[in-house]
Amino acid sequence: MADHTNPSEIARETLKQLIVRKLTPTPVNYQACYNEIAQLPNVAGFPEAQLRQMATTFPVRSPRQKQAIEQLEAAIGKRSWQGVQRALVALATVDTVGIANGTAAPTESANDQPPEISVELRVRLARxxxxxLPLLGDQDASLSNQACDVLNALKDPFADQPGLLLLLSSFSQRASLAVEEQSEIKHTLLKLLHLIIENIGELSLDEQCVNGQIETLMRAVAPPITLRRLDDVERRLKDVIAIQRAARRRSLEAQAEIRQMLAAFINHLAAMNQSSTAFQTGLEESARQLAEVRAIEDLAPLLKQVIDATHAMAADTGHARAQIEHLQTRVLATNAELVRLNDDLRHASASARHDPLTDALNRRGLDEALAREIASVRRKNVPLSLSLLDVDNFKKLNDRLGHATGDEALIHLVKVVQQHMRPIDTLARYGGEEFVILMPDTALAHGIEAIKRLQRELTKSFFLTNNEKILITFSAGVAELTSEESGGDAIARADQAMYLAKRSGKNRVLGG
Ligand SMILES: Nc1nc2c(ncn2[C@@H]2O[C@H](COP(=O)(O)OP(=O)(O)OP(=O)(O)O)[C@@H](O)[C@H]2O)c(=O)[nH]1
Known part of the structure; x- marks a missing residue:
């Protein structure tokens, strides 16, 4: 039996027991065995090495994080579990607390106190x-419960501070997972939207009418998605659905009409077949009777029978012909009706909110966008500038290169403008070679600067046609909406400024 008072005896016995029990000779196992043999309380050792190792794995992205890690290392050095806990809380909340109230992360030297969360910061955090919370979805009940706990703690002036920090830290971790999930949901919804749009295209009855709209829809739902673009997608979808509905109704009506006509035609054919068979049988019978006639007076009734049958046949045929003529007239009328409906559909498609050539908004789209923007900037009390652009010497370009090339030049211009506008700006085709740009949250000087920047971009992006580089320029006027005027009045001022820009040499931007 080992002497439990002699440390070297205990150490030898400890090594023996490690081998007998097949334990790995780690410091922790050795210590536990040693304490057992020495009949000391089996207190787990402070895992200094492991904690130091862990401390090296934290990323150091800011001075506050560095401070918190130093605080952790100091606490490990002092073998203080409480200090380690505080340092970990400081590390977990360093971004929210440190940045929000502008205080440095707590250190051991600051009396081991966690950072003070001011009342104002508590109110702001709660808000x-x-x-x-609504943005994180409502499926995760435990997240909502956690949020309630955090909110109660934030609103409670006597809430214990380290506890509050712990609550905040675990809520922020959970909330970041919920945010990830929400962004995944958004991504999946977009994929579904793509699928639905593709399907509308596949099922489309009138490809010509709908396919153009489908392509633009597909482009509109490509990332990055902004609220403005989703708004645009919604409008476009509504247009496509309206066109689809009309096309379907028209097609069902046409199908019913044609089915009816076919049935009537088949009935007539059957009737004609029947009467001609009866006529033929009658004739054969008359021929047989004729062969048996012996006296001339017997011929008269036979002749009458043949003439009556022929008259009946002729009447039947005439009637059938009249009915077929009537059917033919109806077929032609239905056809004309279909052509008219088709034109109506095309017109409906073209008169939606987008210009079919350039895909910028058309006048109707502009009116709606302008009303929306004016309401929004007045609500937010921010400025709205709008610009009217007119392509320079466009007639010459048309005359020299042809109208189709002129069309291509307009498409090119719109592409360049759309590439360089901010996502919150709106472009609309105002007339032939005139465009309007709405720039919310933009004062006049910045609006003029933005349009000048567009001009420079346009001179860098040549329009290429038949290997010829064409430089397109425009003149523009910019006006900032005043609090009293309507959108139309502001456009008129921008138009006036554009006119002056033309008069003063073109390729210029003037404020109105
Ligand atoms: N290709 C093409 N041309 C168009 C379209 N809409 C309008 N135009 C033409 O644009 C030209 C505009 O001519 P003008 O109003 O004289 O203007 P401009 O030649 O640009 O002259 P300035 O404005 O003074 O620089 C006309 O020839 C129109 O036929 C269109 O959709 N496609």
């Missing part, structure tokens, strides 16, 4: 969480 932020209340605002964010």
């Amino acid at each position: 932020l969480i209340e605002t964010l």
Whole structure:
């Protein structure tokens, strides 16, 4: 039996027991065995090495994070579990707390106190969480419960601070997972939207009418998605659905009409067949009777029978011909009706909110967008500038290169403008070679600067046709909407400024 008071005896016995029990000779196992043999309380050792190793794995992205890691290392050095806990809380909340109240992360030297969360910061955090919560979805009940706990703690002036920090840290982790999930949901919804749009195209009865719209829809739902673009997608979808509905109704009506006509035609054919068979049988019978006639007076009734049958046959044929003529007239009328409906559909498609040539908004689209923007900027009390652009010397370009090339030049211009506009700006075709750009949250000087920048971009992006580089320029006027005027009035001022820009040499931008 080992002497439990002699440390070297205990150490030898400890090594023996490690071998007997087939334990790995780690410091922890050795310590546990040693304590058992020495009959000391089996207190787990402070895992200093492991904690130091862990401390090296934290990323250091800011001075505050560095401070928190130093605080952790100091606590490990002092073998203080409480200190380690505080340092970990500081590390987990360093971004929210440190940045929000501008205080440095707590250090061991700051009396081991966690950062003070001011009342104002608590109120702001509570408001932020209340605002964010609906965005995180309502499927995760435990996230909502956690949010309630955090909100209660934030609103409770006597809530214990380290506890609050722990709550905040675990809520922020969970919330970031919920945000990831929401973004995944958004991504999947977009994929579904793509699928639905593709399907509308596949099922389309009138490809010509709908396919153009489908292509633009597909482009509109390509990332990055903004609220503005989703709004645009919604409008376009509504147009496509309206056109689809009309096309389907028209096609069903036409099908019913044609089915009816076919049935009537088959009935007539059957009737004609029947009467001609009866006529033929009658004739054969008359021929047989004729062969048996012996006296001339017997011929008269036979002749009458043949003449009556012939008259009946002729009447039947005449009647059938009249009915077929009537059917033919109806077929032609239905056909004309279909052509008219088709034209109506094309017109409906063209008169939607987008210009079919350039895909910019058309006048109707502009009116709606302008009303929306004006309401929005007045609500937010921010400026709205709008610009009227007119392509320079476009007639010459048309005359020299042809109208089709002129069309291509307009498409090119729109592409360049759309590439360089901010996503919140709106482009509309105002007339032939005139365009309007709406620039929300933009004062006049910035609006003029933005349009000048567009001009420079356009001079860098040549329009290529038949290997010839064509430089397209425009003159523009810019006006900032005043609090009293309507959108139309502001466009008129921009138009006036554009006119002056033309008069003063073209390829210029003037404020109105
Ligand atoms: N290719 C093409 N031409 C168009 C379209 N719409 C309007 N135009 C032409 O644009 C030309 C505009 O001519 P003008 O109003 O004289 O203007 P401009 O030649 O650009 O002269 P300035 O405005 O003074 O620089 C006309 O010839 C129109 O026929 C269109 O959709 N496609």
